[in-house]
Amino acid sequence: MSTLVKVQHKGQVTIPTRLRTRAGLSEGDLVEASFRRGKIILTPKVVIDRSQFPTADDEYTPAQRRALDARLAESTEDIKTGRTYGPFNTAEEAVKFLRKEIRARKASRRKTSKS
Numbered sequence: 001m002s003t004l005v006k007v008q009h010k011g012q013v014t015i016p017t018r019l020r021t022r023a024g025l026s027e028g029d030l031v032e033a034s035f036r037r038g039k040i041i042l043t044p045k046v047v048i049d050r051s052q053f054p055t056a057d058d059e060y061t062p063a064q065r066r067a068l069d070a071r072l073a074e075s076t077e078d079i080k081t082g083r084t085y086g087p088f089n090t091a092e093e094a095v096k097f098l099r100k101e102i103r104a105r106k107a108s109r110r111k112t113s114k115s
Helices: 017-023 062-080 091-114
Strands: 030-036 039-045
Touching: none
Parallel strands: none
Antiparallel strands: 030 039
């Protein structure tokens, strides 16, 4: 789909509604402009506002902090005692391992239910 648009004062162009809709663009969205092989290419970009994500300095309620600390202590203890899996060189290795674990657990459950 191509559409002619006119370059306005200061290089401004209006992207037609049907193209904006197909690209999922709304007012205020950002696009990256690049020049390749004689063409100007506009690519929609998503920018993450990191101020909306909690950091270590953010305040938690005492209950939240206790829950976080307990989970961290548990995972630290798991690592110290060797209750971990891997390392895996590829995602495929990890998936293969997990599938093998699932089969072993199912087989174990079948044995206990037959007893």
